[in-house]
Amino acid sequence: MKTPRPSARMPHLTQLRNLKMARSAHAYVRGSTVQFYEWLHSLPGRRLPSGPPIWICGDCHAGNLGPTGDNNGRIDMHIRDLDQTVIGNPAHDLVRLALSLATAARGSDLPGVTTARMLEEMMLGYAQAFKDKPDEVPPRPSQVKAGMRSAVERTWKHLARERIDDVRPTIPLGKHFWALSRAEKSALQALCGSDELHHLVTSLKGRPKDAKVELMDSAYWVKGCSSLGLLRYAALLRVGDKDDQEYCLIDIKEAVGAAAPRAARAKMPRDNGRRVVEGARQLSPGLGERMLATRFLDHGFFIRELLPQDMKLELDELSEIDAMHAAGYLARVVGIAHARQMDRATRRDWMAMLQENRSRQLDAPSWLWTSVVQLVGSHEQGYLDHCRRYALEH
Structure with a gap:
């Protein structure tokens, strides 16, 4: 399936959101x-x-x-x-x-x-x-x-087949995953090589803190309904060496201003990514501890590793x-x-x-x-x- 050029995504995403809501x-x-x-x-x-x-x-x-x-x-x-x-x-x-x-x-x-x-x-x-x-x-x-x-009962294979249609270490482009621009590829490569993402990925139980984390593939992710049109990316990472390695799927989602009204004089992080992560830590601590707020491409994002149990x-x-x-x-x-x-x-x-x-x-x-x-x-x-x-x- 031919995917839209990065510069021509928005009309396709808007149409898809409208059809989903119908x-x-x-x-x-x-x-x-x-x-x-x-x-x-x-x-x-x-x-x-x-x-x-x-x-x-x-x-x-x-x-x-x-x-x-x-x-x-x-x-x-x-x-x-x-x-x-x-x-x-x-x-x-x-x-x-x-x-x-x-x-x-x-x-x-x-x-x-x-x-x-x-x-x-x-x-x-x-x-x-x-x-x-x-x-x-x-x-x-x-x-x-x-x-x-x-x-x-779910395992990585279930997650891979559901999210990326395969268990091989690639993200096939098609209905759910679209091609990236050069700038997006470069920004995601830098993000996935950062210390903060390494810490997030290796914080999962059983993973060594010094495990090697390598970006295998990435794509624009066509996911959700009301969020269609926001920047969203999938990154497939390999954790560990050849003798003891596993794969993980990272969801990288743009954070924008909330439609929900805030309480008067409420003190919240101004950065929307940090707002989402802090709210998650208060409401769903187990999930919040698996999340990270960051900025790249001049936008705020929040990141989490998707587990098979999510x-x-x-x-x-x-x-x-x-x-x-x-x-x-x-x-x-x-x-x-x-x-x-x-x-x-x-x-x-x-x-x-x-x-x-x-x-x-x-x-x-x-x-x-x-x-x-x-x-x-x-x-x-x-x-x-x-x-x-x-x-x-x-």
């Missing part, structure tokens, strides 16, 4: 972070409670949670995509997750009452995270169990029971990430605030239900308009 309403929600925050700035969006300023995901849809591994080989469910992370209002993560779950339920043709029950389970799961012992493992719903089982959670064809269990479990994962940043008094006050404005008919805050109803409606309209503009052209 595949389903749930895909549209995943790719429409900016629209979500435009709603938040509107009058209805301003009615959310003002939670304590902490690091939030900023784009907390279900696809951004999943199994991840840490440097010591441990695997657990975490927030796994933190491009939008800021010090902000934790209520924003709750509403974003609720919208995602509601859209997944509609995609599974579940009745509207199931969405109401999912929100109730979501708030129960979130609240439990503020009561559980930090090391206590919550029960996992069937989709999460399947994802975790797959994550534990997987996206898919919520397709949900039953009513599965949907409710998944809502409670995923909200609990988000709650753990939020709660670890709060002291006991702040946790208590935040929980008290979330208990307010509940009706006899719904054991979830009225502002959450109202927000989801409004957002589902506006995103459904946006999705249909998007399909009319883009999908019908192809």
Whole structure:
């Protein structure tokens, strides 16, 4: 397959993003972070409670949670995509997750009452995270169990076949990987030879600190949805010598300003790459310790080695029971990430605030239900308009 020239990438990436967002309403929600925050700035969006300023995901849809591994080989469910992370209002993560779950339920043709029950389970799961012992493992719903089982069993060969279509030490150009410019090749060569990247790669359990790290191949990576159009590269590295060597795949992603609003007077790194890494260390420490912020080609980037255990959670064809269990479990994962940043008094006050404005008919805050109803409606309209503009052209 012939890939576009580096100077002609943008029209192809824009078209691809639009087509991806037209595949389903749930895909549209995943790719429409900016629209979500435009709603938040509107009058209805301003009615959310003002939670304590902490690091939030900023784009907390279900696809951004999943199994991840840490440097010591441990695997657990975490927030796994933190491009939008800021010090902000934790209520924003709750509403974003609720919208995602509601859209997944509609995609599974579940009745509207199931969405109401999912929100109730979501708030129960979130609240439990503020009561559980930090090391206590919550029960996992069937989709999460399947994802975790797959994550534990995955090896480098699985990762290579999934990401680069091969297990040989090259990155084949084609649908997912495009050619680099000379400047990009030179910059990536310098980056992969740096001490900071060497330290990142050799920090994984079992790798000698003095292991040789060599760049084998690199390419522009066509990956994601809302991030399509940003600079993103894949680098295939060989670690160790001929008698004891392994390969690793490095994801190098441009960091840009977050659409998520930050809390007033919040002190965050000005550099967007450092912001993402710091947010990851607060919300998903095992992942954050595997990340690095840097600059090259006059842009800020964040970098991580992709482990075979890093997987996206898919919520397709949900039953009513599965949907409710998944809502409670995923909200609990988000709650753990939020709660670890709060002291006991702040946790208590935040929980008290979330208990307010509940009706006899719904054991979830009225502002959450109202927000989801409004957002589902506006995103459904946006999705249909998007399909009319883009999908019908192809």
